[in-house]
Amino acid sequence: MTPTFHAIHPLFGAEVQGVDLSRPLPDAVFAAIADAFERRSVLLFRSQAVDDAAQVAFAARFGPLETVRAGAVGGGTHLITLTNVAPDGGILPPTHEQTLHGLANRLWHTDSSFKAIPALASLLSAREVPPEGGETEWAGTRAAFAALPDELRRRIDGLTVRHDFAHSRAKVDPDLAVAATRAAFPPVTRPLVRRNPLTGEAALYLGSHAAAVDGMGVVEGRALLDMLTRHATRPEFVYTHRWRPGDLVLWDNRATLHRGRPFAAGLHRRTIVRATIADPAGRLAVAA
Known part of the structure; x- marks a missing residue:
C-alpha cells in the first residue's frame, strides 16, 4: 500500500490514492498522510467503504477525539451525524432544531473554535448524498494570509478574537442562542493569526464564531473580521467539493474555513458523519 498525492487546487488540498481506510494503515503510510495533511490542509479519499469504527480508528491516530455535544445526533460519542433524515426515515421539517443547526454550517467557519480546546482536524464521511447541490467549500487561509499587504499582516499579527457559539447560532435563529447554549459554551479567546508548529x-x-476583536470597538472589530473573511473566501482561495458516496475528506481547522452549500433538503436525503480531532496545543484561556 503506497499512497500517492494529487493536487485538487493550485494552493492547497490533495487527493490521496492507493489507500484503504477500512483497515489499519501501516505506520509509514500513515506518516506520509500526516505529513501531507500538515502541508496541504485538505485531503480527499475517494471510494472508501468505511463504517463508524473504521472512521473513528483512522481519526484517532491524529489525536484525541472530541465528544459530540448533548442534543446532537451522536451526542456522547465520537461521531456526529449531520443529516436531514428523521428517525422514522422521513425528511425533517425546515423548522426542526437539527435542520436549523445544519443551516449554520452554511456560514464560513472553522470547527470548534468556540470551545476551550479547539479542533485540530475534522474527518467527514459521505454516507448518503443528494443528486445535486450540497457541496462543501474550503478556503485556504494560509494562502489568504500570505496574499495580504505586508502592512496589514503586521497589524493583525498578535491580535486576539473572541469566538462565541451563541453568536454564530444567533445568525441563523435567535432561539438557538439560548441561555443553556451560552452556559455550555462561554466565549473563548483565540489568535487571529495561527502558525503551523x-x-x-x-x-x-x-x-x-468570531464575534469581536479584543481591544477594538464593536463596529471596528466587526469591520476587520468581515473584511478578512471576504478576502479569505475569494474564489482563488476556495476549493469546491462535489460529494460522492464513499468520499472522506480530512481537513486542518487551523488553516481553512469551510461551509456547506444548499441543496433541496425537503426532497433529497443527505447523511454525512464527522469525527473531530481536538487540538490541546491550541488551547487558550476561556475569556471572562
Whole structure:
C-alpha cells in the first residue's frame, strides 16, 4: 500500500490514492498522510467503504477525539451525524432544531473554535448524498494570509478574537442562542493569526464564531473580521467539493474555513458523519 498525492487546487488540498481506510494503515503510510495533511490542509479519499469504527480508528491516530455535544445526533460519542433524515426515515421539517443547526454550517467557519480546546482536524464521511447541490467549500487561509499587504499582516499579527457559539447560532435563529447554549459554551479567546508548529506557515483564524476583536470597538472589530473573511473566501482561495458516496475528506481547522452549500433538503436525503480531532496545543484561556 503506497499512497500517492494529487493536487485538487493550485494552493492547497490533495487527493490521496492507493489507500484503504477500512483497515489499519501501516505506520509509514500513515506518516506520509500526516505529513501531507500538515502541508496541504485538505485531503480527499475517494471510494472508501468505511463504517463508524473504521472512521473513528483512522481519526484517532491524529489525536484525541472530541465528544459530540448533548442534543446532537451522536451526542456522547465520537461521531456526529449531520443529516436531514428523521428517525422514522422521513425528511425533517425546515423548522426542526437539527435542520436549523445544519443551516449554520452554511456560514464560513472553522470547527470548534468556540470551545476551550479547539479542533485540530475534522474527518467527514459521505454516507448518503443528494443528486445535486450540497457541496462543501474550503478556503485556504494560509494562502489568504500570505496574499495580504505586508502592512496589514503586521497589524493583525498578535491580535486576539473572541469566538462565541451563541453568536454564530444567533445568525441563523435567535432561539438557538439560548441561555443553556451560552452556559455550555462561554466565549473563548483565540489568535487571529495561527502558525503551523511544523512548517511555521501563518494562517488567518476566523469564521462565523468570531464575534469581536479584543481591544477594538464593536463596529471596528466587526469591520476587520468581515473584511478578512471576504478576502479569505475569494474564489482563488476556495476549493469546491462535489460529494460522492464513499468520499472522506480530512481537513486542518487551523488553516481553512469551510461551509456547506444548499441543496433541496425537503426532497433529497443527505447523511454525512464527522469525527473531530481536538487540538490541546491550541488551547487558550476561556475569556471572562
